Amino acid sequence: MTNQPDPARFRDITDWVFDLDNTLYPHHSNLFSQIDVKMTAYVSELLQLPRDEARALQKELYLQYGTTLNGLMERHGIDPDDFLQKVHDIDYSWVAPHPELGEEIRKLPGRKFIFTNGDRNHAERTARQLGILDHFDDIFDIVAAGLVPKPARETYDKFSALHRVAGPQAAMFEDLARNLAVPKALGMTTVLIVPKNFEPTFSEIWERDPDDADDVDYVTDDLAGFLRTINGQNG
CATH class of the missing domain: 3.40.50.1000 (HAD superfamily/HAD-like)
Known part of the structure; x- marks a missing residue:
């Protein structure tokens, strides 16, 4: 195409x-799916939410604030460096x-x-x-x-x-x-x-x-x- x-x-x-x-x-590398899972885990741990509720909130923050990070900073005052380090702790060999x-x-x-x-x-x-x-x-x-x-x-x-x-x-x-x-x-x-x-x-x-x-x-x-x-x- x-x-x-x-x-x-x-x-x-x-x-x-x-x-x-x-x-x-390429999209099919699916690298971002690892980051996505890490973000859900971060939200779950931060707010003590079950995974499905954490994921729903993660997507809500993304849509409202442009990134999950931006939303967590606005609503919960998180340390952006801590967030970025944890969610990017992934396996790059997928690419x-x-x-x-x-x-x-x-x-x-x-x-x-x-x-x-x-x-x-x-x-x-x-x-x-x-x-x-x-x-x-x-x-x-x-x-x-x-x-x-x-x-x-x-x-x-x-x-x-x-x-x-x-x-x-x-x-x-x-x-x-x-x-x-x-x-x-x-x-x-x-x-x-x-x-x-x-x-x-x-x-x-x-x-x-x-x-x-x-x-x-x-x-x-x-x-x-x-x-x-x-x-x-x-x-």
């Missing part, structure tokens, strides 16, 4: 911005190295960034497991964002100001369409990454964003192939 890149849309791009989870590694993706990222002209609602350590470990870490200029994580998650406008503004990223010269790759609304408004070219053989029936469908379709310029289930097409045009 790909609508092919238009050469004219990417010819002047000098800043390439990538989400991490379910974007730089398969992807040298082809690394090569295509390396070839892109200009700067490359990871922009994630996770923390830097998680991003570094994931990108290192993929074999792509060395191709990025920087990682903008939830701590750099002042613990304010995407899709908040202030977080994109903070990222853009820090790295002097101008919208029309930037492209953003994301697995959640709602996180592309602000980049689109800023003039960025937006690319939505969907799972292979995407069917809108998989669990947690509430995370999909049909109302944000106008904010998406391109859709692909093959990031490496999409970048290969761009690099062929740039070459």
Whole structure:
């Protein structure tokens, strides 16, 4: 599932911005499911709730505050460092190295960034497991964002100001369409990454964003192939 890149849309791009989870590694790796389980356990232990009640609250916090972390900070004043350390204590071998993706990222002209609602350590470990870490200029994580998650406008503004990223010269790759609304408004070219053989029936469908379709310029289930097409045009 790909609508092919238009050469004219990417010819002047000098800043390439990538989400991490379910974007730089495929959805079927299921890495985030480990984090999800850890977050439920954290909520359960913190509030002494049975697992099913903890999970329901976790999802409520995610929907209301953008991340479970943000909700727990707002409602319960937790230590964000403690939360981030515990929920990212996972097995990264679930992610398969992807040298082809690394090569295509390396070839892109200009700067490359990871922009994630996770923390830097998680991003570094994931990108290192993929074999792509060395191709990025920087990682903008939830701590750099002042613990304010995407899709908040202030977080994109903070990222853009820090790295002097101008919208029309930037492209953003994301697995959640709602996180592309602000980049689109800023003039960025937006690319939505969907799972292979995407069917809108998989669990947690509430995370999909049909109302944000106008904010998406391109859709692909093959990031490496999409970048290969761009690099062929740039070459």
